[in-house]
Amino acid sequence: MTAQTNRQFLLAQRPVGAVTRENFTFREEAVGTPADGQILVKIEYLSLDPAMRGWMNEGKSYIPPVAIGQVMRALGVGKVVASEHPNFAVGDYVNGGLGVQDYFLGEPTGFYKVDPTLAPLPRYLSALGMTGMTAYFALLDVGAPKAGDTVVISGAAGAVGSIAGQIARLKGCRVVGIAGGREKCQFLIDELGFDGAIDYKSEDVIAGLKRECPKGVDVYFDNVGGDILDAVLSRLAFKARVVICGAISQYNNKEAVKGPANYLALLVNRARMEGFVVMDYAAQFGAAGQEMAGWLAEGRLKSKEDIVEGLETFPETLLKLFSGENFGKLVLKV
Numbered sequence: 001m002t003a004q005t006n007r008q009f010l011l012a013q014r015p016v017g018a019v020t021r022e023n024f025t026f027r028e029e030a031v032g033t034p035a036d037g038q039i040l041v042k043i044e045y046l047s048l049d050p051a052m053r054g055w056m057n058e059g060k061s062y063i064p065p066v067a068i069g070q071v072m073r074a075l076g077v078g079k080v081v082a083s084e085h086p087n088f089a090v091g092d093y094v095n096g097g098l099g100v101q102d103y104f105l106g107e108p109t110g111f112y113k114v115d116p117t118l119a120p121l122p123r124y125l126s127a128l129g130m131t132g133m134t135a136y137f138a139l140l141d142v143g144a145p146k147a148g149d150t151v152v153i154s155g156a157a158g159a160v161g162s163i164a165g166q167i168a169r170l171k172g173c174r175v176v177g178i179a180g181g182r183e184k185c186q187f188l189i190d191e192l193g194f195d196g197a198i199d200y201k202s203e204d205v206i207a208g209l210k211r212e213c214p215k216g217v218d219v220y221f222d223n224v225g226g227d228i229l230d231a232v233l234s235r236l237a238f239k240a241r242v243v244i245c246g247a248i249s250q251y252n253n254k255e256a257v258k259g260p261a262n263y264l265a266l267l268v269n270r271a272r273m274e275g276f277v278v279m280d281y282a283a284q285f286g287a288a289g290q291e292m293a294g295w296l297a298e299g300r301l302k303s304k305e306d307i308v309e310g311l312e313t314f315p316e317t318l319l320k321l322f323s324g325e326n327f328g329k330l331v332l333k334v
């Protein structure tokens, strides 16, 4: 190979509050060659996830934090350009933990192949990737929706929420999305077939829930936490299920996370609230991916990707998740 440059974002310091460019070191180094058991991948697209903010914090979580000086963790898709691994050949496209950089060099632990002729590469980071798997298993396994249930989803126009809502529709549920802004709410109804939408930025969420969910909420798929979680708790139906998928409103807190004040609604309604981590379902990703691909092919599921170009924009692009500037799955084209 001719000498290529690998641009990398390394974690330089742990953020306090929102991420800034100063939290990273931007480094350029020569691309190496794989040792035995390693592959070299030219990265094409990176998945930008709210979870990245959590991975930058010290302390115990469901996955170890990114170490200071380490390449910032990110899932991505790319093309194998050199291989010393028996299962991966030059020209294969792979999905895995590639990191925020131009090239990944290392052992392909947990990597799997994807076929760019079956779906555009960014879709393997959205409906056909971790995002889609999150929506699928958090809704169907933890939320356990039944036909006729009222399902409320926050962060509904986002990557996970938009897919979870469509799956709930496919299962015969009445689906109400909570999202920020008129355009996103209109999209949920007009494009994705949601039954109702609540614009939390311009209306009172409890009033919206009373209007859209007159029989109460059977399943609440929570992506945002905070005040919206409290509002939905106050409108639960008997035996409701609350899926704690995420709490983006709390990720940049400088003080302690704000927990729900209305948790006694669980007692009154004999409801349950359960946390979810997508990796627990890894053994079932293949079958779920097949089902999702079928729905996409039949036009029963839509996947919207919001693609921003330029690895160098990474810190500012990541912030779009927290300002709500992304519309669909946020993907960085390297």
Ligand code: NDP
Binding pocket: 048, 049, 050, 051, 130, 131, 134, 155, 156, 157, 158, 159, 160, 161, 178, 179, 180, 181, 184, 223, 224, 228, 244, 245, 246, 247, 248, 249, 250, 276, 277, 278, 279, 320, 321, 322, 323, 324, 325, 326, 327, 328, 329, 330
């Ligand atoms: P999204 O595409 O949904 O982007 C984040 C969205 O969150 C923004 O577009 C914005 O939408 C909304 N948002 C941001 N700040 C706030 C706020 N303060 N209050 C209310 N809404 C806010 O991201 P993802 O789909 O990738 O992730 C959604 C959630 O799923 C996250 O909480 C994430 O951590 C979680 N997740 C959990 C996994 C698990 O295994 N448990 C795996 C993957 C994701 P708007 O314009 O509507 O405000």
